[in-house]
Amino acid sequence: xxxxxxxxxxxVMGMTNKKSLKCEQHLGHNAMxxxxxxAKKPLELMFVYSLEERVENNSVPSRFSPECPNSSxxxxxxxxxxxxxxxxxxxxxSQDRTRFYGYTFGSGTRLTVV
Amino acid sequence: AQTVTQxxxxxxxxxxxxxxxxxxxxTSESDYYLFWYKxxxxxxxxxxxxxxxxxxxxxxxxxxxxxxxxxxxxxSLKISDSQLGDAAMYFCAYRYYGGSQGNLIFGKGTKLSxxx
Numbered sequence: 001x002x003x004x005x006x007x008x009x010x011x012v013m014g015m016t017n018k019k020s021l022k023c024e025q026h027l028g029h030n031a032m033x034x035x036x037x038x039a040k041k042p043l044e045l046m047f048v049y050s051l052e053e054r055v056e057n058n059s060v061p062s063r064f065s066p067e068c069p070n071s072s073x074x075x076x077x078x079x080x081x082x083x084x085x086x087x088x089x090x091x092x093x094s095q096d097r098t099r100f101y102g103y104t105f106g107s108g109t110r111l112t113v114v
Numbered sequence: 115a116q117t118v119t120q121x122x123x124x125x126x127x128x129x130x131x132x133x134x135x136x137x138x139x140x141t142s143e144s145d146y147y148l149f150w151y152k153x154x155x156x157x158x159x160x161x162x163x164x165x166x167x168x169x170x171x172x173x174x175x176x177x178x179x180x181x182x183x184x185x186x187x188x189x190s191l192k193i194s195d196s197q198l199g200d201a202a203m204y205f206c207a208y209r210y211y212g213g214s215q216g217n218l219i220f221g222k223g224t225k226l227s228x229x230x
Contacts, residue, residue, distance in 0.1 A: 042118075043205070043220040056217065088157060099166075100209060102149050103218060105159035 003027040006091050006106035014114055015081060021109045023074040023091030031096055032074040033103065034066060037088040049074060050096070081113045116141045118208050120221035127196045128229050134181075135191045135224045137206030145211035148182070148189045149218065154202040162204070165189065167211070193226075201228045 004025045013019050025032065034046040048056035049068040063085075065077040074091060088110050092103035117140045127133035139148070150162040165173045165182050172180050177194045193200055206221040 040222070042222050045217060048217060090159065092159075100147055100211075102147075102151075102161045102164055102207075103159070104161075105151075107156060107158040110157075 004091060004093055004104050004106040006089075006109050008109055009107065010110045010112075012112045012114060013078065013081065015083075017081075018077070018079040020078065021076040021089055021091075021111075023076075023106055025072055025074075025091075025093040025104070027093060027095070027104060029093035029095045029104070030071060031094045032068060032071075033092045033094075034074070034076050035090040035092065037090055037108070043090070047076075078111075081111075083113050086111055086113045116143075116208055116210065116219050118206050118219050118221040120204075120206055120224050122224045123222070124225045124227070126227045126229060127193070127200075129196055129198060131196055132192060132194045133196055133226065135193075135204050135206075135226065137189045137191070137221060139187050139189065139206070139208045141187070141208065141210070143210050147209045147211065148180075149207040149209070150178070150180070150189075150191045151205045151207060151220075152200075152202045153205065153223070154199075159205070163191065196228050198228050198230060201226055 007022045031050045036044045046060045047066040052068050063080050067075040088108045090108045091106040094103050119138045146167045148165045151159045152162050153159045163173050163175045163178050179192045181190045203223045205223045207218045209218050
């Protein structure tokens, strides 16, 4: 395993459903991120958590709700999504010290909204 | 605002040959990091190479090397002796040196195909 685990790997949900994506890291990192990856678009940063506190929310619709109960776990709660929300959702973590060595990513959750 | 541009949506290379992927970026900062990530069909983004802007020496990792031209704001990736396993999407990314959170800015990616 890579150190960052995302579940489920695939998710199909209706527009009225509520579901959650889970991300877990065992690297001792102090920051975690949610990115959205759509076809033909750059990766879009959705949320950043540092030391379990949300530090950035890039104008993400309220139908996406993040939760970071501790430094190892990150959730993305989904409700009343739209078909355009179908995408690959990537979780990443990093350790921010004096130097930055990049992110470690999970394998993503492929979300389809029907 | 910082931006990262990858002008080649797709590239193709023959196995064992060399290919160069282009990346340019726009920033007013002088200290920053640059990265190349690889995303194979398995979807997991894998760090290929990292460069610190204050270092003039180009980073290398085995068959992967970069040509970092700070004045031109260019950061190309060279893959030597290409292998079938190199087929993937490649993303260039930038991060400002300062600040406590590693907010990476990505380009749109280049899809690399490797022909046997």
